[in-house]
Amino acid sequence: MEGKRTYSKTRIAPTPSGFLHLGNVVSFVRTVGLAKSFGARILLRIDDMDRERVVPEYVQDIFDVLNFLELPWEEGPRNVKEFEREWSQVHRMGMYREALEDLREKGDVFACSCSRAKVMRDSPDGVYAGTCRDKELSF
Secondary structure (H helix, E strand, C coil), rough: CCCCCCCCCCCCCCCCCCCCCCCHHHHHHHHHCCCCCCCCCCEEEECCCCHHHHHHHHHHHHHHHHHHHHCCCCCCCHHHHHHHHHCHHHHHHHHHEEEEEEEEHHHCCCCCCHHHHHHHCCCCCCCCCCCCCCCCCCC
């Protein structure tokens, strides 16, 4: 069908900084529905970049909720041990640092002190206007 977008993959990306709530469940159910309608695979990508706030019980809660609700995912960890051993974002930190350094060298990254609220006030469509690009704020 011409003009119809196709997607091969989507993701469920909870953050283990608290127990899941109804908003998470609604998002997960919607993602599963969209994936089915587009024939896309689902990746469980637990966003544990903020390691100080990650609590093992919160990671376990993600698996408990997904399994209890029988929400499917084709890729990603199946349990906490597998998550920590193979899927934690910690394993990608070297790659993230390298990408950030490449962007710095090209001058394509800069520090910004603007809050989301300020960005929305300055640009109601939510597109960042580059307010801090030339301020040379330190990281």
